[in-house]
Amino acid sequence: MLSKSKFLLPVLAGALAFQSCNKGADDKFYTTADGLSYRIYEQNDKGEYENRGEIDANDTTGARMDQVVTMHMSYRTESDSLLFDSRQQNQPIMIPVMEPTFKGSLENALTMMRAGDSGVFKISADSLFAKTFNQPMPPFIKPGSHFTFYLKAEKVQSKEAAIADQQKMFEEQMVAQQERAKEQIKIDDAKIQEYIKEKGLKNVQKTDAGVYYVITQPGKGEKAKAGDNVSVHYKLSFLDGKELESSYDNPMNGGQPFTFPLGQGQVIQGWDDGIAQLSKGSKAILLVPSPLAYGEQARGEQMPANSILRFDVELVDIAKAASAPDAQPGMGNKK
Structure with missing residues (x-):
């Protein structure tokens, strides 16, 4: 349930939507030695997000190998077409931190994120499909272009803690679904009774x-x-x-x-x-x-x-x- 491919592959099935990106004065991108373009924001004491600036290569405050990042994620093509947004599924996704599949990969991006941070990353579309998705690049993706990933890290934790959280989330969703079903069956019951009377x-x-x-x-x-x-x-x-x-x-x-x-x-x-x-x-x-x-x-x-x-x-x-x-x-x- 914590496999990264489970959450990345919907790029092939996501419906294209066109939305504009909001840009502010604090929108400068930085680039790592591996070629990953990024800007990362942290919350200040007032709850406002500020650009963390350039992240030192030796910074170890981000997610570490074998930890799991629980986050909301969306990503867009270079032409700003939305391909995937976890918020549309009304729940965050969990991705384990693994060895990078290529230089400047999404795995590199995760190691720069701390719980509470928001990040914007530009990642090579060609490399994503060849090295991470392991699928041919679809014709609507321009060769040589990049994807822009928008990440909001809610938690950074061990695999054991993430699995426990995931189980709790499933249980809460099940209870909520059962409550909705109780109300829905009352609505349906009234419609069925009306149908029975109508059809005699x-x-x-x-x-x-x-x-x-x-x-x-x-x-x-x-x-x-x-x-x-x-x-x-x-x-x-x-x-x-x-x-x-x-x-x-x-x-x-x-x-x-x-x-x-x-x-x-x-x-x-x-x-x-x-x-x-x-x-x-x-x-x-x-x-x-x-x-x-x-x-x-x-x-x-x-x-x-x-x-x-x-x-x-x-x-x-x-x-x-x-x-x-x-x-x-x-x-x-x-x-």
């Missing part, structure tokens, strides 16, 4: 988790249990009727039903929850609130975040698992 759906039932379902054709036999392999035909649509996909005419699977182990977390929770209510041969409508589907995660332009989904499903087959009575739902990994 009868015999609607609701699971404890919040999935509404209507059995349009009852099946026979027992219901599937956690661990059983179920084969399901489905048609996916939004509440406005727009169809997104269907297993019946999906060329990728030759029109065959989708098969998965029930209750193992390999599908959205709305499916694990809804399909468990059906017997073999059943046809049903599942109305899945967004927190039980893809939640805040947008899936391309076709499926925005917080999308309520309708599935018209048919439980074609149930293959009993040998250890089904001992299987526990939700223990697997969602694909």
Whole structure:
């Protein structure tokens, strides 16, 4: 999770944006013996940022080898096109300090930064792609040009401390996401109830988790249990009727039903929850609130975040698992 490439490679996927750089009177760049152009700012007693000036080559107050710098980072092309900005992801990134991949590299820049400092660095685009990114330079980057990196160092710490901070951050994000999901499911529930009334759906039932379902054709036999392999035909649509996909005419699977182990977390929770209510041969409508589907995660332009989904499903087959009575739902990994 602390690999530098994880945070640098988005340059190839970032959308280009054009913004002007703000320049003040204190914008003089200095250059190291390795050719790294920089200006670094520190906060004074009034909380204002001042240019630290030229950094002595023997200065050891910056980040050291094997430490981790937690920072916000953005970088732009020489023509001032924004390629990446960690603030757009609403969280800082962590980069371990490593041996420089070339003279005047980003690794050199990190060793000049102290916790609280802000820095602007000009780094060769050719060398970045050849030595650090290990990728061909895309055609929209001019050969011989440079990238301008803007760094704001929040913390400089050991790897152990950084990993502990990262775990704490993930836990806090998870709690916040769960709280947002609780509010979102209330909003979605009201919309689903309105949809049910509008469409005149009868015999609607609701699971404890919040999935509404209507059995349009009852099946026979027992219901599937956690661990059983179920084969399901489905048609996916939004509440406005727009169809997104269907297993019946999906060329990728030759029109065959989708098969998965029930209750193992390999599908959205709305499916694990809804399909468990059906017997073999059943046809049903599942109305899945967004927190039980893809939640805040947008899936391309076709499926925005917080999308309520309708599935018209048919439980074609149930293959009993040998250890089904001992299987526990939700223990697997969602694909």
